[in-house]
Amino acid sequence: MRKSVGRFAAAAVGAFLMVGGAGAAFAEDQVGDDAEKPVRVVISPQAEPPCESGTLSLSVDTALVDLLEEQADEPTDPRYNAALPSDERWFIEKIEEVVVEDTRCAEQIGEGVFWSVQGVATDFAGSGTALGETISPQKLGWEPAVLDDTTGLVVDGGAIDSHNDGPGLEGLLGREIMYQVNSSSDDEDLLEQDVWTAEALLRLKVDDTVVPGTYLATLKIGLFE
Numbered sequence: 500m501r502k503s504v505g506r507f508a509a510a511a512v513g514a515f516l517m518v519g520g521a522g523a524a525f526a527e528d529q530v531g532d533d534a535e536k537p538v539r540v541v542i543s544p545q546a547e548p549p550c551e552s553g554t555l556s557l558s559v560d561t562a563l564v565d566l567l568e569e570q571a572d573e574p575t576d577p578r579y580n581a582a583l584p585s586d587e588r589w590f591i592e593k594i595e596e597v598v599v600e601d602t603r604c605a606e607q608i609g610e611g612v613f614w615s616v617q618g619v620a621t622d623f624a625g626s627g628t629a630l631g632e633t634i635s636p637q638k639l640g641w642e643p644a645v646l647d648d649t650t651g652l653v654v655d656g657g658a659i660d661s662h663n664d665g666p667g668l669e670g671l672l673g674r675e676i677m678y679q680v681n682s683s684s685d686d687e688d689l690l691e692q693d694v695w696t697a698e699a700l701l702r703l704k705v706d707d708t709v710v711p712g713t714y715l716a717t718l719k720i721g722l723f724e
Contacts, residue, residue, distance in 0.1 A: 553602035555614060557722035560603020564718075566590035566703050587663060590703040592695035597677060597697045597720060605687060615679030616697065617654075620671040620685045621717045623703075634705060636716065637670040643677040643699040651691050652681050663704040677720065 569589040583589060597616060620639050625632035640661040645653055656676030660668045678697045682688065703720075 535557075550604040555601045555603060555722070556599070557616065557720070558596070558598040558600065558680045560594075560596045561718050564592050564594055564701065566592045572599060579705075586707050588705050588707055588709065590705075593698055594613050594702040594718070595698045597699070599647075599695045599697075599722065600693060601641060601689070604692050605690060608638060612724060613680035613682060614722060616720060616722055617656075617674045618671060618677050618699075618718055618720045619674045620719070623714035623716040625710065625712045626681065627712045627716050629710045629714060632710045632712065632714075634703070634709070634714055635662070635670075636672045637668075637714070638703055638705055639670045640664070640668075640702045641671065641677075641699040642656075642702070642706070643682065643697055645678050646696045646698060648692070648695055650688050651704060652688055653695050654681050655709065661702065661704045663706075670720070677706075 526586050567590060569583060569591050599614065599616060601667065618641070620636035622636060623634035623639075625634075640656040640659045645655050645656040648654075655678045659671060659675045661670040662668050677699055678695070
């Protein structure tokens with residue numbers, strides 16, 4: 500019996516080597532019918548990822564902005580050179596990188612609730628030869644622009660003109676919108692993007708009788724919802 504078993508084991512090994520090395524088919528005769536084993540899988544609808552605790556935040560570069568005087572022969576911005584009156588002096592510069600980040604999911608955003616970035620300026624207080632002098636924020640306007648919206652739902656608040664541009668104009672004396680979610684926006688569409696960036700061109704227009712010197716104001720930029 501042991502010799503018979505040994506010969507069978509050797510034959511089996513030889514068959515295995517032939518299959519692995521030469522690809523020959525098994526030659527054994529099947530004994531009985533195949534056993535049938537059911538195999539099942541249940542595929543459920545994809546689960547929505549859980550709503551994590553996202554945030555709404557504002558980031559602004561707080562470095563000093565120096566307004567540069569617009570010269571009739573060397574304009575810093577050609578859009579304003581053509582209309583430069585002889586009895587005014589204009590000072591212009593751009594503020595950049597006003598960034599809103601909204602990582603909230605739809606469940607965290609109330610229906611009909613939208614965010615906006617707004618700005619307001621203080622008086623320009625004079626120093627040095629202009630000590631004791633002030634320039635009203637009514638003289639300061641801006642022209643904001645949204646740089647990278649891909650949803651079509653975030654828009655700038657439009658240009659704000661200074662008091663020198665016409666009667667009744669107040670510049671940045673009160674809060675004005677830099678950019679915002681359009682009031683007709685759908686929250687679901689906003690989830691396609693979570694970071695927006697805007698900039699604004701500042702324009703200070705003063706009479707040519709202004710007292711020379713250094714003036715400093717504070718532009719306050721806030722996020723509201």
